[in-house]
Amino acid sequence: MKVSIIGFGLIGGSIALNLKLVNPSIEIVGVDRDESNLDYAATHGFCDVPRGTIGEEVAGSNVVVIATHLDAFVPVAESLVRVLSGGELVMDVGSVKGWVVNNVKPIFDEAGISFVPAHPIAGTEKSGAMNAVKGLFDGARCILTPSSNLPEEVKRARLFWELLGSRVEILDPYEHDSIFSQVSHLPHLIAYALVDYVLARDEGAALNYAGGGFRDFTRIAASSPAMWVEIFKKNREFVLRDLESFISVLQRYLEDLKRRDWEALENILDRVSKERAQMRF
Amino acid sequence: MKVSIIGFGLIGGSIALNLKLVNPSIEIVGVDRDESNLDYAATHGFCDVPRGTIGEEVAGSNVVVIATHLDAFVPVAESLVRVLSGGELVMDVGSVKGWVVNNVKPIFDEAGISFVPAHPIAGTEKSGAMNAVKGLFDGARCILTPSSNLPEEVKRARLFWELLGSRVEILDPYEHDSIFSQVSHLPHLIAYALVDYVLARDEGAALNYAGGGFRDFTRIAASSPAMWVEIFKKNREFVLRDLESFISVLQRYLEDLKRRDWEALENILDRVSKERAQMRF
Numbered sequence: 001m002k003v004s005i006i007g008f009g010l011i012g013g014s015i016a017l018n019l020k021l022v023n024p025s026i027e028i029v030g031v032d033r034d035e036s037n038l039d040y041a042a043t044h045g046f047c048d049v050p051r052g053t054i055g056e057e058v059a060g061s062n063v064v065v066i067a068t069h070l071d072a073f074v075p076v077a078e079s080l081v082r083v084l085s086g087g088e089l090v091m092d093v094g095s096v097k098g099w100v101v102n103n104v105k106p107i108f109d110e111a112g113i114s115f116v117p118a119h120p121i122a123g124t125e126k127s128g129a130m131n132a133v134k135g136l137f138d139g140a141r142c143i144l145t146p147s148s149n150l151p152e153e154v155k156r157a158r159l160f161w162e163l164l165g166s167r168v169e170i171l172d173p174y175e176h177d178s179i180f181s182q183v184s185h186l187p188h189l190i191a192y193a194l195v196d197y198v199l200a201r202d203e204g205a206a207l208n209y210a211g212g213g214f215r216d217f218t219r220i221a222a223s224s225p226a227m228w229v230e231i232f233k234k235n236r237e238f239v240l241r242d243l244e245s246f247i248s249v250l251q252r253y254l255e256d257l258k259r260r261d262w263e264a265l266e267n268i269l270d271r272v273s274k275e276r277a278q279m280r281f
Numbered sequence: 282m283k284v285s286i287i288g289f290g291l292i293g294g295s296i297a298l299n300l301k302l303v304n305p306s307i308e309i310v311g312v313d314r315d316e317s318n319l320d321y322a323a324t325h326g327f328c329d330v331p332r333g334t335i336g337e338e339v340a341g342s343n344v345v346v347i348a349t350h351l352d353a354f355v356p357v358a359e360s361l362v363r364v365l366s367g368g369e370l371v372m373d374v375g376s377v378k379g380w381v382v383n384n385v386k387p388i389f390d391e392a393g394i395s396f397v398p399a400h401p402i403a404g405t406e407k408s409g410a411m412n413a414v415k416g417l418f419d420g421a422r423c424i425l426t427p428s429s430n431l432p433e434e435v436k437r438a439r440l441f442w443e444l445l446g447s448r449v450e451i452l453d454p455y456e457h458d459s460i461f462s463q464v465s466h467l468p469h470l471i472a473y474a475l476v477d478y479v480l481a482r483d484e485g486a487a488l489n490y491a492g493g494g495f496r497d498f499t500r501i502a503a504s505s506p507a508m509w510v511e512i513f514k515k516n517r518e519f520v521l522r523d524l525e526s527f528i529s530v531l532q533r534y535l536e537d538l539k540r541r542d543w544e545a546l547e548n549i550l551d552r553v554s555k556e557r558a559q560m561r562f
Contacts, residue, residue: 121492125558141490179487182479183495190471191498193530196553198463201526206463207560209422211402214464215562216497217472222558225550229543236538243535245482247528249474254524257517262510269506272477277503279488281496 001026004058006076007068008032008041011093011120013129014136015065016046018164021134029057037129046132054079059088063160066092066104070230073104081111089156091118095180096234097145097173105147114150116157117173119143119180120166125222138165145173181238186246188228189239191221282307285339287357288349289313289322292374292401294410295417296346297327299445302415310338318410327413335360340369344441347373347385351511354385362392370437372399376461377515378426378454386428395431397438398454400424400461401447406503419446426454462519467527469509470520472502 003019005012008030016028030038030047031054041047049057054076058064064084066076073092080090090108094100100117108115121141124133142161146154158168171179195218198206210218232239256265284300286293289311297309311319311328312335322328330338335357339345345365347357354373361371371389375381381398389396402422405414423442427435439449452460476499479487491499513520537546 121490140492143490178483179490182482182487183491187475187495187498189534190475190531192550192553193527193534194468194471195557196549197523197527197530199553199556200530201463201523202459204556206460209402209424209460210464210560210562211421212562213501214468215560216500217468218557219497220494222554225547225554228550229547232538232546233541233543236541240535240538242478242482243531243538246474246478247531247535249478249481250471250524250528250531253470253474254521254528257513257521257524260514260517262514265513266506266510268477269473269509272473272480273503273506275480275485276476276499279491279496281491281493 002029002061003027004029004031004061004064006031006054006058006064006066006080007072008034008037008047008129009067010127010129010131010133011123011136012065012067013037013041013046013132014122015067015093015164016041016129017044017132017134018137020046022163029061031058032129034128041129041132047129054083056083059083059085061088063156064088064090066090066094069227070094070096070099070234073100074107077104077107081107081113084111084113086112088113089153089160090115091157091160093118093120094234095119095184095231097143097171097176099177099234101145101147101173114153114156116153117145117147118157118161119145119176120161120164125220127224127227135165137161140166142166142168143171143176144168145171145176147173177235178238181235181242185231185235185239186242188220188223189232189243190246191218192228194218195221283310283342284308285310285312285342285345287312287335287339287345287347287361288353289315289318289328289410290348291408291410291412291414292404292417293346293348294318294322294327294413295403296348296374296445297322297410298325298413298415299418301327303444310342312339313410315409322410322413328410335364337364340364340366342369344437345369345371347371347375350508351375351377351380351515354381355388358385358388362388362394365392365394367393369394370434370441371396372438372441374399374401375515376400376465376512378424378452378457380515382426382428382454395434395437397434398426398428399438399442400426400457401442401445406501408505408508416446418442421447423447423449424452424457425449426452426457428454458516459519462516462523466512466516466520467523469501469504470513470524471527472499473509475499476502
């Protein structure tokens with residue numbers, strides 16, 4: 001079995017690392033412009049064929065995973081269709097799926113190459129193959145958003161992620177984008193905004209007093225800004241919808257505070273905290 | 282040594298539990314209207330004298346800790362001054378200090394009883410003595426906000442918290458309130474608002490897909506709403522300031538998204554993520 005991974009960062013590296021743990025005989029072709037990712041992976045035994053650019057080594061792979069930032073997906077797809085032989089299954093791992101279906105999938109469709117958009121719900125606020133995590137996908141959801149009905153491709157995609165321990169689910173690409181705008185993209189934007197605000201007030205003096213709540217709350221604000229701006233860009237419509245609506249919720253709370261309507265505020269918080277306490281992750 | 286704890290919840294219970302771990306011979310008087318807190322603590326050996334109301338048992342304590350919700354502070358103080366003999370050091374553990382200095386401290390001052398406002402920076406999203414945590418204050422900050430200069434009282438207060446392993450700091454009460462509005466009160470309000478918003482959209486369907494980021498981000502939204510509304514009420518001026526300013530930051534991001542000004546957004550996020558990645562907690 002041969003798997004090619006284009007973009008050997010935290011996610012790409014973790015896929016390679018965990019494939020090797022499942023079966024050391026799986027051959028990993030790694031493509032990354034950043035030598036330090038591939039050097040680290042090669043030294044630690046989870047990249048067999050390190051390459052700076054996409055070449056013929058990826059041809060004949062069982063699976064090719066596109067794990068670069070979103071802004072490289074189109075040129076990567078254009079490079080891949082020039083070298084692939086046609087029997088490969090290509091998947092991406094991007095956090096936005098409608099844009100991928102509209103802009104990336106057609107490139108593979110036209111070349112007659114199987115492509116299934118995928119989104120493993122896993123990651124950390126860190127970057128790079130040196131931060132690859134053992135068991136990152138184990139028990140985690142992986143969403144597939146195949147827009148056309150090709151059962152064989154979906155079956156192959158499903159098997160790949162199940163090999164890594166993921167629980168595979170199928171969603172409509174836009175349903176996916178609406179959901180992850182709410183539970184991931186908006187929270188990231190808010191976390192950035194909170195740190196932004198506290199840094200600006202009194203030269204960030206309050207940050208010396210931040211505790212565990214603030215730490216957990218803003219952990220995701222350390223995430224790669226280049227990656228996140230691409231996500232906001234590619235999921236702009238849903239992020240705009242959610243940010244605008246979220247501001248309205250805050251404005252409602254602000255009005256309650258201004259009017260000293262403590263009962264209204266407590267009723268809201270009461271309902272919310274009960275629901276939150278019941279959530280299981 | 283005798284320590285009385287008025288309000289035997291998560292914080293009060295954790296103080297008692299950890300005092301007993303330091304020195305089992307410290308006598309703990311526990312006062313709580315909720316019998317289940319005291320039953321649990323008595324059964325588990327961290328409450329020696331359980332009482333439903335404040336009575337003469339608290340007189341002669343070395344330290345009396347007020348650990349009820351903020352809305353009970355004034356009646357508790359009024360009850361305490363009727364039974365205390367004068368040699369006790371009273372402290373509260375409330376999350377707001379300006380209000381305590383203005384509304385609670387005068388009651389003790391008038392009665393000639395030593396009072397030092399304190400705020401241990403510790404806690405979880407849970408409530409009740411049954412959720413008391415071993416080592417909760419160990420290595421954690423404890424802020425004292427003595428508004429007048431009484432070195433002996435402050436020395437006694439400091440020793441008490443150091444016994445529990447805390448790092449004691451002195452702050453002006455309003456400086457305290459400004460700081461904790463930013464790093465604690467505002468984040469709680471935002472976490473509540475985010476869960477509120479996602480619950481309201483599509484009947485909360487997206488919550489089924491929430492991952493580790495959302496979990497950490499909204500953990501504090503499970504906190505006691507009655508307690509938090511009291512905090513917002515008592516620290517209303519600073520919370521209003523911070524909520525209003527935070528909404529402006531989000532509106533700026535919204536404008537960038539609307540105008541597709543990705544460069545502006547990336548510049549902001551770049552600066553913020555670098556600062557956040559350097560923070561140590």
